Amino acid sequence: MIRIVIENVLLFLLPTLAYLGWVLIARPETLERTPGGRIRPMRVLNDAPLLWLAASGTILLMVVLVAFGKTSGGRPDQTYSPPIFKDGKIQPGHIE
Known part of the structure; x- marks a missing residue:
């Protein structure tokens, strides 16, 4: 269950990432060096179009969920037979 939640959160955050x-590649001036020599990003999200990023993440998540929902396979009364290795050949999986 946690895998599904993580996948959905990552799909939602994908446009922001x-x-x-x-931004970090196109504008290297957004990186600043600390006195110790470490590199840290400046506040890039202050200038980010957060509303558009959230909207695109929501749309992406909805499209993926609908696509997976429509391609679920067979009816509830059918059973899935996985691929098997028989007589030196792999027989593909199918729904019975």
Whole structure:
């Protein structure tokens, strides 16, 4: 169950993570050095279009959930037979 929650959260945050990566690569001046020599990002999210990032994350999450919901496979009364190795060949999985 936690895997499903983590996948959904990552799908929602994917546009924001892509934006942050793009900003840090395209604008290296957004990185600052501390007196100890460590590099830390400045407050990049202050200038970020958070509303658009949240909206695109929500749309991406909804599209993926609908796509997986529509391609679930067979009816509830059917059973899935996984692929098997028989006579030196792999027989593909199927729904009976």
